[in-house]
Amino acid sequence: MRERRYEMPVDLAALLGPHQHGGYDPTWRRTGDGAFWMTKRTPDGPGTLRLTRHGGQAWGAGASWLLDSLPGLVGADDDLSGFTVHHEVLKGLAVPRIGRSGLVFEALVPAVLEQKVVGREAWRAWRYLLRKYGTQPLAPHPRA
Structure with a gap:
């Protein structure tokens, strides 16, 4: 296991939501302790990533790649210098x-x-593809 911390507090639910594809996405779990678990196939091989508000741990062949790319995943590499909010609701x-x-x-x-297809059918197809052609998650990925 490798670990990496980041300085900025992160709203993981808002940030990671777009990476989940349906409520039963087998690559993505949120546990009762507020951690988010993801399995990914990286250029270095499969890996499991556990994210908390202030850092992450990773396992597997892709662990180093997952932790090296962690700032991008949590938006820490965003350049906000030219960002200006114009809408009153967002200010x-x-x-x-x-x-x-x-x-x-x-x-x-x-x-x-x-x-191409309705949301639930797309998510079902995603689960099917992962279960048929994917690899098993690396421990200690939670079951639920």
Whole structure:
């Protein structure tokens, strides 16, 4: 296991929500302690990532890659110097962050599915593809 911390507090639910594809996405879990668990196929191999508000731990062949890309995933690499809020409703809110996984295939396939068929059917197809062609998550990925 490797670990990495980041300085800025992060609203993980808002930031990571777009990376989940349906309530039963097998690559994504939120546990009772507020942690988010994700399994990903990185350029270095599969890995499991556990994120909390202030850092993350990773396991597997892709652990180093996952932790090296962690600032991008939590929006810490965002350049906010040219960002100005113009709408009154948004002015009192925290500066939005947009996380990026750096993994094109895992973003592209669900996006195509979600554009071609109704949401629940797209999510079902995503689960089917992962279960048929994916690899098992690396321990200690939680079951629920």
